[in-house]
Amino acid sequence: MKNINLKKIILILCVAIILLSSCTNTKTPDDVNETTVDTSETRTVSSATSSNYDKIRFGETKKILLLDIEWHTPESYEEMRQEQYKDVDDAERLAGMMQWTEDYKTQIQNEEIYISKTVNGKKFELYSVNTYNNNWNWDTNDISQIDPDGYYIYNMYPFGCGLGYNDENGEWQPKYFTFESELDFCLKIPGLISYCDELLSKGHITPEQYENYIIKSPLDYYVRRLDWFNEEDLKNHPLEEYDFPPTPELIKDKKEFNILFVGNSLTDSGVFPKQVSKLSEIYEITVEYDSVTQGGADLNVTMDKAIKKMQENKYDYAVFQDGVTRPLSDMTGFRDNIETLCEEARKSGAIPVILNPSALMNDSPLHGDQRDYQNSITQSCENAAKLYGAVIVNAAEACVYAYTKHPDLSLYMSKTDSHPNNAGAYLMACTFVSTLFDIHVKDIAETNTYRSDDALRIGQAAWEYVNYYNEHKKFPEEIVTVPDGTNERIALIE
Numbered sequence: 001m002k003n004i005n006l007k008k009i010i011l012i013l014c015v016a017i018i019l020l021s022s023c024t025n026t027k028t029p030d031d032v033n034e035t036t037v038d039t040s041e042t043r044t045v046s047s048a049t050s051s052n053y054d055k056i057r058f059g060e061t062k063k064i065l066l067l068d069i070e071w072h073t074p075e076s077y078e079e080m081r082q083e084q085y086k087d088v089d090d091a092e093r094l095a096g097m098m099q100w101t102e103d104y105k106t107q108i109q110n111e112e113i114y115i116s117k118t119v120n121g122k123k124f125e126l127y128s129v130n131t132y133n134n135n136w137n138w139d140t141n142d143i144s145q146i147d148p149d150g151y152y153i154y155n156m157y158p159f160g161c162g163l164g165y166n167d168e169n170g171e172w173q174p175k176y177f178t179f180e181s182e183l184d185f186c187l188k189i190p191g192l193i194s195y196c197d198e199l200l201s202k203g204h205i206t207p208e209q210y211e212n213y214i215i216k217s218p219l220d221y222y223v224r225r226l227d228w229f230n231e232e233d234l235k236n237h238p239l240e241e242y243d244f245p246p247t248p249e250l251i252k253d254k255k256e257f258n259i260l261f262v263g264n265s266l267t268d269s270g271v272f273p274k275q276v277s278k279l280s281e282i283y284e285i286t287v288e289y290d291s292v293t294q295g296g297a298d299l300n301v302t303m304d305k306a307i308k309k310m311q312e313n314k315y316d317y318a319v320f321q322d323g324v325t326r327p328l329s330d331m332t333g334f335r336d337n338i339e340t341l342c343e344e345a346r347k348s349g350a351i352p353v354i355l356n357p358s359a360l361m362n363d364s365p366l367h368g369d370q371r372d373y374q375n376s377i378t379q380s381c382e383n384a385a386k387l388y389g390a391v392i393v394n395a396a397e398a399c400v401y402a403y404t405k406h407p408d409l410s411l412y413m414s415k416t417d418s419h420p421n422n423a424g425a426y427l428m429a430c431t432f433v434s435t436l437f438d439i440h441v442k443d444i445a446e447t448n449t450y451r452s453d454d455a456l457r458i459g460q461a462a463w464e465y466v467n468y469y470n471e472h473k474k475f476p477e478e479i480v481t482v483p484d485g486t487n488e489r490i491a492l493i494e
Contacts, residue, residue, distance in 0.1 A: 059153055062219065063182065066151035069126065070118040074105040077115060156218040157181050161192065163213045165204035183335045183383050185218065245342075245389025248351045250436060251316055256286045258314065260350065262306040262341070263321030265295040265419060266357040272420070275429035275450065283439050290315075298323045298330075299337040306341060310348040317436065318345040319393070321355040324418075327380035328373070335384060342388040352390040353436070356381040358399050358411070358420045358428065374400065391436070394465075397475055398431040399424070402461035409454060423458065426450035430462035 057066035072080070081101045088094045107113040116126040145153040157180060164174040177192045179185040196213050199205045205213070215221045251257070257280075261273045268291070277287040290313065292306045299306075299322045310318060320341050327334045338354065345352040356378055378397055385392040402409060411424035420428060433439040441459030468476040 057151060059147065063156045065154045065156065065222065066147055066149075067126075067154050068120050068150075069116045069152050072108060072115045072117045074108045076117055077101070077108055078105055080117070156222070157185075159218055159221065161213070161215055161221065163196070165199050165209075167204070179218070181332050181335055183331060183380070183387055186383050186387065187379070189215065245387075247385070248389060248391055250391065250438075251351065254316075255284060257288070257316045259287060259289045260306065260309055260313070260315045260318045261289060261291045261293065261321075262299070262302050262319065263293050263355065263357070264297045264302075264323065265293070266324060267291070267319075267321050267355070268293045268295070271422070272425040272428050275425050276432050279429050279433050279441060280437060280439070282441075283433075283437070285433075285437055285439075298326050298333070299341065300333060303337055303341060307344045310344050310350060313348075315345075315348065315350040317353050317391075318348075318350040319353040319355050320390075321357050324357060324396075325377060327356075327384070328377045331380055334380065335387075338384045338390070339388050342390050346389070352388070353393055354381055354385050354390045355393045355428075355432075356396045358396060358418070358424055371400075393432050393435045394469060395428040395431045397469070398462050398465040399427060401465040401476060402427055402458060405461050406454075406457055409458070422450050423452065423454055426455065427458045427462055430459045431466060434463050434466040 057068075058064060059066055078101055081097070085094060085097050088097065104113070104115070108115065113127065116124060118124065119126060147153055158178060160176055160178040162174060162176050164172055167173050175195065177188060177195075179188060193214060196205070196210055200207065200210045259273075259276070261267050267273065273289045273291055277289060280287045290309060292302050292309055294302055299320060306318070306320075318341070320338060322334055322337065323329075342352040374396060378394065381394075382392055384390070399411060402411070409423065411420060411427060413419045413421050430441045433441065440463045442456060442463075465476065
């Protein structure tokens with residue numbers, strides 16, 4: 001089988017009725033169907049998946065589908081279009097359609113574009129193009145690779161859902177939802193559901209359309225909407241929503257821990273790991289630790305060294321801290337690194353921990369857009385923890401809470417340096433031990449690396465935040481408007 005060496009292949013999913021008024025096309029590797037695979041050996045995610053969906057070929061994970069594609073030749077494409085256009089009685093419209101067809105045939109001939117004739121034995125049109133064209137408005141995907149058995153590797157993400165309704169004037173009002181990743185799906189799916197709820201409540205769509213529009217998972221979407229798979233084999237086996245790894249249980253009744261810290265200068269600043277060790281010692285818990293840190297680095301830089309550490313050593317917890325804005329500015333990269341690191345941690349017997357480090361502030365409370373931005377970073381970290389089965393240590397939010405209670409605190413190096421000083425590192429450490437060891441830091445001992453009048457206030461604030469968050473899963477606050485018009489956060493816990 002020929003491999004289509006496309007530098008960047010873009011897959012465009014089109015609904016048949018829209019295809020008639022849009023444009024695009026593909027070409028066909030000559031022997032795309034020459035490889036035959038015994039489906040009894042089809043790779044699956046689990047034995048349960050194999051028994052329920054043995055006609056669905058999965059790749060390495062449930063997010064990768066393997067497709068058997070027959071590509072159009074210029075001749076078969078023209079034949080297909082002529083059959084579609086045979087009932088068009090508008091001569092001008094028919095002439096335009098046939099011109100489109102000729103243009104696409106030329107692109108197919110020149111291998112500029114590929115169009116599927118069948119997918120998994122069923123008629124369906126997938127469009128792949130060699131180069132990205134800004135005129136394309138469809139949601140895209142990459143099918144540039146062929147697996148050893150001859151199947152096209154199709155990644156579920158990114159994928160898009162197109163829906164809409166006829167308004168009061170009979171005009172079609174389209175709406176598109178694009179999901180870039182599994183994390184993005186979890187963040188955006190509530191918006192799609194609420195949009196459909198509103199359309200249904202206003203009578204813009206029928207209950208049947210509602211059921212068709214609602215997406216429980218990308219796999220559900222592809223099976224129901226694109227009909228690539230044998231429905232007889234899916235009968236009585238309704239598709240399941242994504243099964244997230246369970247949030248790990250914290251280690252109980254243990255007094256000795258070995259912890260790996262992975263991060264950058266936000267982990268290193270103010271000797272945070274040392275603070276954790278010294279604080280724990282006060283409460284008769286021994287913490288030994290290793291660190292993999294590099295100033296200014298994201299997890300993609302430190303990940304390989306961290307994996308090697310986990311393979312060579314036995315840790316109870318592996319703590320991962322990314323760049324402070326990366327969970328939002330590079331959500332896909334952040335997600336990919338966290339997923340890999342969490343999997344490696346579990347393989348080594350360690351419980352993965354995501355550290356949301358110090359907040360984006362310079363010794364002043366957050367408000368307005370700054371607070372909204374920090375909220376988005378925190379939400380990204382929390383969603384990653386849910387998706388990949390990690391514990392989250394929300395030091396950033398504990399920091400915001402401490403400033404809310406005690407605006408006179410100084411937790412940063414300076415007004416222009418947002419790295420935590422010793423007090424900020426102490427707050428991170430208090431949040432850490434409160435979260436993982438259930439320690440209420442209220443004692444000041446000679447072994448403590450941070451001895452200050454602020455220590456008790458910081459320890460108490462961390463304890464209050466962690467306990468409130470554990471119970472309510474949200475920040476302990478209400479929003480009030482102060483006289484100067486800025487939105488300040490006033491803590492509920494006093």
